[in-house]
Amino acid sequence: MASLPPSPFDRDRRNRRTMIGMAGVGLAMLGLGFASVPLYRIFCERTGFGGTTQRADADVQVAEAAGHRMSIRFDSNVTPGMPWQFHPERHTQTVTVGARNMAIFVAKNLSDRPVTGTATFNVTPSQAGAYFTKIQCFCFTQQTLQPGEQVRMPVIYYVDPKILTDADNKDTQEITLSYTFYPVEQDKKPS
Structure with a gap:
């Protein structure tokens, strides 16, 4: 058929x-x-892919890994055209893994007008980002500095003790936390 x-x-x-x-x-x-x-x-x-850090609440409880210390290096940048000075008070800290620590960054507006900025961040080596945890950071919100104003901005953080058992981080002795400030364009008001 x-x-x-x-x-x-x-x-x-x-x-x-x-x-x-x-x-x-x-x-x-x-x-x-x-x-x-x-x-x-x-x-x-x-x-923590690409060096993205973790975030925790202020009441987080973490056990210190006694005898395990690590060097934390701080890097700071501003984009071209942003009229700020921006730097860490201390460029390195030696910390106990699992202990809360605080780093202070200083920003100063060098212009004659208010400037609002926002900070991006990353961690190197990038595989350590999954274990670098921020509790408080100026990078969580925009920062506005008045003309000539200088501020001290804290970062409260810890390195999670789980980093010690991660095969990808077994040789990690130093973590670099890097920030870059970018200007935030404010809405222009019509004349």
Whole structure:
């Protein structure tokens, strides 16, 4: 028995089904494109990928790893055109793993106008980011400095003792915490 050629009705139905399927794929790709930035940020925060540090509440309890010390180095930068001086008070600290520590950074507005900035940060080596935890940091919010104003900004942090049992961090003796301040464009008010 010979099969009959597809009717125009069957072809139209298949074409319509294919079109709907392709439109669905296109919409899914568009949605994924919009969701990729927040999903990537969440991924980095959870895993420490790319040197992204962790964040903890002030009441977090961590056991110190007695006898295990590590060097923390601090780096500071401002983007070109940002009229600030920005530097750590101390460029290195030797800390006990698991102990709370505080580093102070100093920022000064060198301009004759208020300037608002926001700091981005990362940790190197990047695999140590999953174990470097900030409790309090100026980088969590924007900072506004008035003309000529100088401020001391604390960072309260600890290195999670789990770093000592991570094969990827077994040779880590020093962690560098680096900040870069960027200007925040304020909304321009119409004249």
